[in-house]
Amino acid sequence: MKVQENVELLPYNTFGIKAKAKHFTTVGSIAEAQALLTSDLFRKEKHFFLGGGSNVLLTKDYDGLVVKVEMKGKDIVREDDDTVTLKVGAGENWHALVMHCVAQGWGGVENLSLIPGTSGAAPMQNIGAYGVEIKKNIFGVETLEIGSGNVVNFSNEACQFGYRESIFKHDAKDKFLISSITLTLTKRNHKYNISYGAIEETLKQNGVGTLSVKDISDAVIHIRQTKLPDPSRIGNAGSFFKNPSIHADLHDFLQKRYPSIPSYPAPDDLIKIPAAWLIEQCGWKGKRFDNIGVHEHQPLVLVNYGGGEGEKIWELAMNIQASVKEKFDIVLHPEVNVL
Ligand SMILES: Cc1cc2nc3c(=O)[nH]c(=O)nc-3n(C[C@H](O)[C@H](O)[C@H](O)COP(=O)(O)OP(=O)(O)OC[C@H]3O[C@@H](n4cnc5c(N)ncnc54)[C@H](O)[C@@H]3O)c2cc1C
Numbered sequence: 001m002k003v004q005e006n007v008e009l010l011p012y013n014t015f016g017i018k019a020k021a022k023h024f025t026t027v028g029s030i031a032e033a034q035a036l037l038t039s040d041l042f043r044k045e046k047h048f049f050l051g052g053g054s055n056v057l058l059t060k061d062y063d064g065l066v067v068k069v070e071m072k073g074k075d076i077v078r079e080d081d082d083t084v085t086l087k088v089g090a091g092e093n094w095h096a097l098v099m100h101c102v103a104q105g106w107g108g109v110e111n112l113s114l115i116p117g118t119s120g121a122a123p124m125q126n127i128g129a130y131g132v133e134i135k136k137n138i139f140g141v142e143t144l145e146i147g148s149g150n151v152v153n154f155s156n157e158a159c160q161f162g163y164r165e166s167i168f169k170h171d172a173k174d175k176f177l178i179s180s181i182t183l184t185l186t187k188r189n190h191k192y193n194i195s196y197g198a199i200e201e202t203l204k205q206n207g208v209g210t211l212s213v214k215d216i217s218d219a220v221i222h223i224r225q226t227k228l229p230d231p232s233r234i235g236n237a238g239s240f241f242k243n244p245s246i247h248a249d250l251h252d253f254l255q256k257r258y259p260s261i262p263s264y265p266a267p268d269d270l271i272k273i274p275a276a277w278l279i280e281q282c283g284w285k286g287k288r289f290d291n292i293g294v295h296e297h298q299p300l301v302l303v304n305y306g307g308g309e310g311e312k313i314w315e316l317a318m319n320i321q322a323s324v325k326e327k328f329d330i331v332l333h334p335e336v337n338v339l
């Protein structure tokens with residue numbers, strides 16, 4: 001186990017923030033991870049598991065051990081005429097995995113094309129896009145328990161998935177390292193979801209007749225490339241806030257005042273409001289403050305134009321949160337993990 005000191009984290013986060021980790025190491029196998037999780041250093045120091053760093057905002061140097069999870073592997077564990085079950089190492093790049101599935105004609109994750117980060121982080125916040133969440137395909141999640149290094153498997157149900165939520169952000173937070181995920185994918189009779197966003201329209205523009213997994217993936221990639229800033233060019237971590245769900249009485253009150261307020265049904269009789277709309281109504285869209293700001297097309301995305309500080313981005317996020325609360329009496333909760 002090689003532990004480095006004082007490591008610059010700039011290359012390891014898509015926001016492009018400069019911050020140092022007191023200690024930094026990588027784990028590429030279960031055995032390496034078990035040795036680390038039961039080591040004295042690990043017991044002594046606070047720790048942070050890092051995948052692709054695409055859902056993290058570093059507001060200061062990290063006074064502990066950053067562990068970059070790099071377990072690789074894609075293995076078929078079960079297959080029949082209809083489905084394939086695939087075990088994927090936590091360190092596998094998510095989009096590359098989706099491309100692998102698309103190339104095989106396996107269905108289920110095509111709407112989740114081009115989401116940055118690793119496969120191991122996917123269940124953390126139950127990644128979702130264009131009407132699909134990964135919970136639909138997760139068969140199980142394999143973890144290593146901190147302290148003992150024991151393998152603990154979570155079934156889909158045990159993961160307690162919700163909108164951008166799982167048990168790993170709550171009761172199981174900081175207790176497990178995710179070592180692999182197991183996905184069930186369809187080989188035929190795919191159930192496509194094209195009703196969300198501009199997928200259907202893009203498919204029409206592309207002249208697509210009989211649908212394939214690849215057609216949908218191509219459409220999603222096209223839409224994402226035109227709408228979202230590419231983190232390799234402008235630092236960002238995707239949506240900064242989750243879309244809030246509100247009670248019907250608050251919704252009715254707001255609808256009288258703002259007749260154009262967009263809304264969608266949410267579980268538990270709640271109503272979901274797009275956070276991007278709320279932020280735009282408060283005048284933040286496209287606002288720039290030195291080298292940080294709110295994206296000009298997608299107000300839910302906070303950006304670092306280069307050299308921005310994490311602390312300043314967090315300050316901006318808190319100002320946005322306060323203004324939305326003041327205008328709409330709605331509290332926005334960050335989706336991004338703030339360190
Ligand atoms: C341009 C852009 C677009 C995005 N679009 C979407 C989108 O459409 N939908 C969506 O849901 N998200 C989106 N995201 C957010 C992000 O890509 C996902 O949340 C992704 O799953 C994060 O993966 P990561 O490997 O980068 O995780 P990291 O940012 O490295 O970590 C995220 C969290 O997971 C924990 N973690 C990571 N790996 C492990 C592990 N192996 N074991 C235990 N804990 C771990 C970390 O400690 C941290 O708390 C977007 C981000 C960007 C930059």
